[in-house]
Amino acid sequence: xxxxxxxxxxxxxxxxxxxxxxxxxxxxxxxxxxxxxxxxxxxxxxxxxxxxxxxxxxxxxxxxxxxxxxxxxxxxxxxxxxxxxxxxxxxxxxxxxxxxxxxxxxxxxxxxxxxxxxxxxxxxxxxxxxxxxxxxxxxxxx
Numbered sequence: 375x376x377x378x379x380x381x382x383x384x385x386x387x388x389x390x391x392x393x394x395x396x397x398x399x400x401x402x403x404x405x406x407x408x409x410x411x412x413x414x415x416x417x418x419x420x421x422x423x424x425x426x427x428x429x430x431x432x433x434x435x436x437x438x439x440x441x442x443x444x445x446x447x448x449x450x451x452x453x454x455x456x457x458x459x460x461x462x463x464x465x466x467x468x469x470x471x472x473x474x475x476x477x478x479x480x481x482x483x484x485x486x487x488x489x490x491x492x493x494x495x496x497x498x499x500x501x502x503x504x505x506x507x508x509x510x511x512x513x514x515x516x
Contacts (some may be wrong), residue, residue, distance in 0.1 A: 378428040382411060382421060392425060393490055395497045399469075400486060405430055420467070422488075434467040435482050440513055446487050446502055456491045456498060465490045471510065481510035 375392070377385045387409045395406050411421040418439035424430035437444045446466060448458065458464045466489055468482040484507035490497035 375425070377409060377423060377425050379423050379431055380428045381431045382423060385409070385411065385423065387411075390495070393422075393495050393497050395488075395499065397498060399432075399488070399499050400501075402430065408432075410434075419470070422467070422469075433470040433472070434488065435470050435513065437466060437468045437482065437484065437487070440482070441484065441511065444484060444507075446484075446489075446500075446507070447505070448489055448500065452489065452498060452500055456489060456496055457494055458489070458491055463491055463493060465492055470513065478510065478512045480513045482513055483509050484511045485509040 375387055375389050377387055379385055391409050393408050393410065395408065398404060398406050405424050405427055407425040408422045409425060411423055413419045413421065418436055420434050422432040422434050456464070466487050468484055468487050470480065470482050472480050485505065486499055486501050486509065488497055488499050
């Protein structure tokens with residue numbers, strides 16, 4: 375499948391690499407289909423490119439590269455909805471924000487991670503309201 379991306383150019387991606395977020399992402403409820411694009415020489419980061427909107431791409435991070443003690447608790451309803459029976463069935467991603475001129479220019483959202491079933495390719499962004507995790511955790515060494 376050919377995907378156009380304003381940021382990454384034209385991408386030829388196998389259909390089985392498409393992730394579906396039935397509820398969209400927070401702030402982007404209409405955008406439900408994304409592909410993960412690896413970043414060469416940066417195994418902690420990936421791009422999430424919308425298959426529907428060439429202008430919509432998110433930088434995401436695998437949180438354990440920066441936060442080894444991060445332990446998001448996925449409630450039973452979400453596990454059931456995503457058919458996650460074992461932690462190995464899922465990938466967890468956190469969206470990155472880059473704010474030029476800010477005292478902490480590169481942060482990640484540990485409060486609202488993306489959980490994706492690696493088999494079904496269905497995902498959901500959850501909010502860990504009672505966790506104490508920040509929405510803007512500094513990415514030290516980023």
